Amino acid sequence: MAKRIDVSGLTAYYGSHKAIEDISMTVEPRSVTAFIGPSGCGKSTFLRTLNRMHEVTSGGRVEGKVLLDDEDLYGAGIDPVSVRREVGMVFQRPNPFPTMSIFDNVAAGLRLNGSYKKSELGDIVERSLKGANLWNEVKDRLNKPGSGLSGGQQQRLCIARAIAVEPNVLLMDEPCSALDPISTLAIEDLIGELKERFTIVIVTHNMQQAARVSDRTAFFNLAAVGQPGKLIEIDETERIFSNPSVQATEDYISGRFG
Numbered sequence: 740m741a742k743r744i745d746v747s748g749l750t751a752y753y754g755s756h757k758a759i760e761d762i763s764m765t766v767e768p769r770s771v772t773a774f775i776g777p778s779g780c781g782k783s784t785f786l787r788t789l790n791r792m793h794e795v796t797s798g799g800r801v802e803g804k805v806l807l808d809d810e811d812l813y814g815a816g817i818d819p820v821s822v823r824r825e826v827g828m829v830f831q832r833p834n835p836f837p838t839m840s841i842f843d844n845v846a847a848g849l850r851l852n853g854s855y856k857k858s859e860l861g862d863i864v865e866r867s868l869k870g871a872n873l874w875n876e877v878k879d880r881l882n883k884p885g886s887g888l889s890g891g892q893q894q895r896l897c898i899a900r901a902i903a904v905e906p907n908v909l910l911m912d913e914p915c916s917a918l919d920p921i922s923t924l925a926i927e928d929l930i931g932e933l934k935e936r937f938t939i940v941i942v943t944h945n946m947q948q949a950a951r952v953s954d955r956t957a958f959f960n961l962a963a964v965g966q967p968g969k970l971i972e973i974d975e976t977e978r979i980f981s982n983p984s985v986q987a988t989e990d991y992i993s994g995r996f997g
């Protein structure tokens with residue numbers, strides 16, 4: 740299920756503003772890659788180019804290539820909706836549908852895509868909640884609203900919703916930044932389990948988190964305010980945090996930045 744991501748020469752704009760420039764990297768299946776770097780350097784923008792969500796923003800435009808295994812996500816005739824099914828996303832603030840039950844929140848993506856047998860829906864919801872380490876906490880209240888859960892539970896509910904449609908890749912944009920430390924650890928443990936099945940890319944402003952959860956780390960930076968963000972280096976996480984190749988990375992991770 741997990742697929743390899745291969746990005747080459749990717750540049751993204753908001754209207755005439757070039758937000759990120761000429762980014763190339765590969766992400767191996769069943770691995771976790773963390774994106775770090777100062778605010779505004781384009782981490783979220785780049786993440787959204789990986790499932791064609793960037794173009795949903797007005798003026799959003801992309802140049803370059805994103806391959807998922809052999810398929811060019813920006814190729815002619817590719818349906819962005821099917822791309823977003825293959826490449827799921829979890830956001831900074833948990834965003835369950837507030838009026839929907841826990842069950843319906845997980846089933847929502849499936850119902851939208853229609854790619855399941857009705858008789859299997861209950862099993863898929865259960866499997867997804869188990870996969871998100873949430874089942875034991877909610878199995879007795881599946882018909883209660885998702886908004887009644889704690890922040891950490893809501894985020895795991897959103898992860899269950901994302902994995903219910905069996906994506907190949909999971910993108911996470913600062914998924915723990917609204918959570919308390921215990922819930923954060925629960926999500927980090929979960930990421931360790933999910934990488935057995937998915938290709939995972941996570942944006943985090945927390946360097947300890949990047950060090951704990953990721954196999955590889957990519958450092959992004961801007962030369963100056965108003966300039967496009969660039970990928971400075973990507974390497975094994977251990978290497979980035981112990982012996983990076985570029986001085987700017989060293990400065991950033993040791994807190995000597997800006």
Ligand SMILES: Nc1ncnc2c1ncn2[C@@H]1O[C@H](COP(=O)(O)OP(=O)(O)O)[C@@H](O)[C@H]1O
Pocket residue numbers: 753756758776777778779780781782783784785796968
């Ligand atoms: N919706 C938007 N419209 C216009 N510019 C945007 C929008 N979102 C982000 N940007 C700009 O793109 C650049 C990168 O932002 P972003 O991807 O959010 O960075 P990061 O996630 O690293 O903080 C910034 O200059 C930001 O102002």
Ligand SMILES: [Mg+2]
Pocket residue numbers: 782783784942
């Ligand atoms: Mg961001």
